[in-house]
Amino acid sequence: MTFIPFDLEYTQSVWEQEVDINLTESGVHPISLEQLLAGNEQLASKLMRTELNYPHVNGIPELRDNIAALYDGAVSDNVLVTVGAAEANNLIMNTMLEPGDRVVTQTPTYKQVWGLALNYGHDVRSFRLQSESGWALDSDELNAAVDASTKLIALVNPNNPTGYILTEPEMDAIVAAADRVGAWILADEVYRGAERVQEAETPSFWGRYDKVLAVGSMSKAYGLPGLRIGWVVAPTNCIDDIWRRHEYTTITATVLSNILAAYALSPDVRPRLLQRSRDYIRNGFPVLQSWMDSQSDLFSYTPSMASAVSFIRYHLDINSTELMERLIREASVFVGAGDSFGMDRHLRIAFGQERSVLEDAFSRIQRVLESLQ
Numbered sequence: 001m002t003f004i005p006f007d008l009e010y011t012q013s014v015w016e017q018e019v020d021i022n023l024t025e026s027g028v029h030p031i032s033l034e035q036l037l038a039g040n041e042q043l044a045s046k047l048m049r050t051e052l053n054y055p056h057v058n059g060i061p062e063l064r065d066n067i068a069a070l071y072d073g074a075v076s077d078n079v080l081v082t083v084g085a086a087e088a089n090n091l092i093m094n095t096m097l098e099p100g101d102r103v104v105t106q107t108p109t110y111k112q113v114w115g116l117a118l119n120y121g122h123d124v125r126s127f128r129l130q131s132e133s134g135w136a137l138d139s140d141e142l143n144a145a146v147d148a149s150t151k152l153i154a155l156v157n158p159n160n161p162t163g164y165i166l167t168e169p170e171m172d173a174i175v176a177a178a179d180r181v182g183a184w185i186l187a188d189e190v191y192r193g194a195e196r197v198q199e200a201e202t203p204s205f206w207g208r209y210d211k212v213l214a215v216g217s218m219s220k221a222y223g224l225p226g227l228r229i230g231w232v233v234a235p236t237n238c239i240d241d242i243w244r245r246h247e248y249t250t251i252t253a254t255v256l257s258n259i260l261a262a263y264a265l266s267p268d269v270r271p272r273l274l275q276r277s278r279d280y281i282r283n284g285f286p287v288l289q290s291w292m293d294s295q296s297d298l299f300s301y302t303p304s305m306a307s308a309v310s311f312i313r314y315h316l317d318i319n320s321t322e323l324m325e326r327l328i329r330e331a332s333v334f335v336g337a338g339d340s341f342g343m344d345r346h347l348r349i350a351f352g353q354e355r356s357v358l359e360d361a362f363s364r365i366q367r368v369l370e371s372l373q
């Protein structure tokens, strides 16, 4: 069997530290340790005195309590802390499936689960979010893809790369499809809290059906990707099974990250971090929008509802990976290629940065696009 690399993360590994401007990051500009700890000398000094030991392998109690509080009806035993959502997704795929099981995923999407499913030898089917209807769910395709051999339906909500938030009837349709065959729902909800068009946080799939594995992370809505803290919220017997795999992979996230994430998710600090992210997203999007609207013959798009990225259709006769490579070489600006999300002729452009950075990036991109017209 041929190994399928994780295209998006692979290109990010190669280029993100090399370019002048990186617009591939779907979270906002990260917060510094100094900003996070501002006004809390006590915590700063506690961190200095912390022994660099293994913490609780499943996450320190304070962190698991704060995570559980984000999910109606969850308790800390429903939570396993992982090294990013990336580990959480991987462990779920290792734990919940057997060879030959069918996995149903969205397209376009962040293709971690898709790639893992193929690499582990599963039968993978997709259903579309439809670009022609503002990324609404194609429930006919969903229902056609889900059959008796389907063990897992995986989705990202709010979606990466489109920033689309599923409606309540769409969430119900996904639950009904899973329930019809007894499949698990892997709900990757790492952009929950990073809403642009609404104050309300995107509702979780947790609590809508008894076979939900909800994944979250400090990386996106909280601006803390360097902590490498993610989590799974699941029924306790699943948490135990997933935890047994965690011991084989990373054993645990670091003690410092556990303490910092617990602090970031505490009731006093969390709203401040979410507001900071929403400010970046809400101030950055209009900069992208006014640039795209100034050349409407070149771009079409549905404004993203959440996250710091938009998925944009460009009307030029060039493949998206090729265009991404030209932008790196000729403008030192790095954007996501539509190919990495399963849709050519699109770019995923991040806007969770300062206005001056965005304006510089867009004028560099503009010069390359003009040379192609």
Ligand SMILES: Cc1ncc(COP(=O)(O)O)c(C=O)c1O
Pocket: 026, 083, 084, 085, 086, 087, 110, 156, 160, 188, 190, 216, 217, 218, 219, 225, 229, 230
């Ligand atoms: C949908 C989705 N899930 C998971 C991840 C990985 O997140 P983490 O940094 O928490 O490992 C990403 C990162 O881009 C993502 O977009």
